[in-house]
Amino acid sequence: xxxxxxxxxxxxxxxxxxxxxxxxxxxxxxxxxxxxxxxxxxxxxxxxxxxxxxxxxxxxxxxxxxxxxxxxxxxxxxxxxxxxxxxxxxxxxxxxxxxxxxxxxxxxxxxxxxxxxxxxxxxxxxxxxxxxxxxxxxxxxxxxxxxxxxxxxxxxxxxxxxxxxxxxxxxxxxxxxxxxxxxxxxxxx
Amino acid sequence: xxxxxxxxxxxxxxxxxxxxxxxxxxxxxxxxxxxxxxxxxxxxxxxxxxxxxxxxxxxxxxxxxxxxxxxxxxxxxxxxxxxxxxxxxxxxxxxxxxxxxxxxxxxxxxxxxxxxxxxxxxxxxxxxxxxxxxxxxxxxxxxxxxxxxxxxxxxxxxxxxxxxxxxxxxxxxxxxxxxxxxxxxxxxxxxxxxxxxxxxxxxxxxxx
Numbered sequence: 001x002x003x004x005x006x007x008x009x010x011x012x013x014x015x016x017x018x019x020x021x022x023x024x025x026x027x028x029x030x031x032x033x034x035x036x037x038x039x040x041x042x043x044x045x046x047x048x049x050x051x052x053x054x055x056x057x058x059x060x061x062x063x064x065x066x067x068x069x070x071x072x073x074x075x076x077x078x079x080x081x082x083x084x085x086x087x088x089x090x091x092x093x094x095x096x097x098x099x100x101x102x103x104x105x106x107x108x109x110x111x112x113x114x115x116x117x118x119x120x121x122x123x124x125x126x127x128x129x130x131x132x133x134x135x136x137x138x139x140x141x142x143x144x145x146x147x148x149x150x151x152x153x154x155x156x157x158x159x160x161x162x163x164x165x166x167x168x169x170x171x172x173x174x175x176x177x178x179x180x181x182x183x184x185x186x187x188x189x
Numbered sequence: 190x191x192x193x194x195x196x197x198x199x200x201x202x203x204x205x206x207x208x209x210x211x212x213x214x215x216x217x218x219x220x221x222x223x224x225x226x227x228x229x230x231x232x233x234x235x236x237x238x239x240x241x242x243x244x245x246x247x248x249x250x251x252x253x254x255x256x257x258x259x260x261x262x263x264x265x266x267x268x269x270x271x272x273x274x275x276x277x278x279x280x281x282x283x284x285x286x287x288x289x290x291x292x293x294x295x296x297x298x299x300x301x302x303x304x305x306x307x308x309x310x311x312x313x314x315x316x317x318x319x320x321x322x323x324x325x326x327x328x329x330x331x332x333x334x335x336x337x338x339x340x341x342x343x344x345x346x347x348x349x350x351x352x353x354x355x356x357x358x359x360x361x362x363x364x365x366x367x368x369x370x371x372x373x374x375x376x377x378x379x380x381x382x383x384x385x386x387x388x389x390x391x392x393x394x395x396x397x
Binding site: 008009011012015016019022023026027030031033034037041114117118121 | 221246250253254255258261262265266268269272273276277279280281283290291292370
């Protein structure tokens with residue numbers, strides 16, 4: 001039985017093992033560069049989501065890493081919080097900004113997503129992301145169909161991509177709720 | 190069946206057996222990422238690389254393949270090379286990789302590649318299989334680039350992200366549909382129609 005199995009399938013096993021080794025090599029070779037690209041993209045996004053930021057310090061708030069953003073004079077202008085969670089298809093990675101008093105969201109940038117092209121990937125578009133700017137961070141926001149009545153708490157979901165939209169909202173809500181108390185304490189700064 | 194030479198295999202990809210214009214294979218990337226020349230070139234090069242790799246391996250293994258397991262070997266080989274291409278793009282062309290998004294991993298299910306493994310590489314010498322990969326890959330790249338140039342110039346007013354018209358003057362005349370999915374269908378239809386027209390004329394000329 002085993003002999004028959006091996007006789008039929010040895011080539012698949014050999015080729016599969018060969019490619020596993022090849023891919024491990026490719027991952028080892030390209031991995032550091034990919035990680036560096038991701039770091040650079042994140043740092044660039046930090047300046048986009050916190051208006052007026054000229055430089056930042058990394059620090060940790062609980063289990064999360066946050067960026068403390070300063071203007072040229074060294075004054076605190078806000079915080080940038082990287083966060084991730086599951087979307088419709090795969091992990092969504094994003095970073096959002098909080099005002100210096102942590103009460104308002106100042107911007108949102110999607111770093112990585114694999115949502116449906118043409119529908120869910122619209123969460124990357126500037127016009128949709130702009131709705132997050134000015135949201136009240138002290139209570140969880142929600143997504144609605146149609147134009148939002150309460151622009152401080154509601155964001156209009158992308159048509160045909162309700163799950164992608166609510167996923168982004170959920171990721172932001174969760175991270176904001178987790179990080180805000182830590183940033184408000186003097187010890188957390 | 191007479192052995193088709195490497196030279197014939199190479200030439201066929203450009204016109205007589207062009208993957209986009211004649212076989213009409215790999216339509217998913219053709220329609221989706223031909224909205225700019227840059228996207229078209231990167232996609233074309235990635236597909237050419239994967240074609241080369243998978244045709245080489247398939248041709249080397251051609252005498253060992255079992256009929257009922259061959260598709261498994263093809264898919265395994267293609268997936269391996271696509272992953273390498275994807276990692277390479279993420280590492281060295283991160284901007285292009287981000288623009289192409291899921292369409293790079295989707296090369297795995299691009300039927301051009303599995304069709305070349307089945308039709309050519311699994312029954313040809315290594316030399317012919319490699320020539321076939323280059324010919325088919327370049328034929329695909331050229332077809333995609335033609336679409337890319339037309340769609341980018343008409344839709345965005347740029348070529349390789351550089352403006353070809355005065356941006357202010359162009360803006361009200363931008364043919365936005367060209368960079369949207371319908372533009373891909375329209376342009377591809379025109380391109381295949383034009384190629385068929387040329388083919389018909391030549392055939393008629395040859396008969397007369």
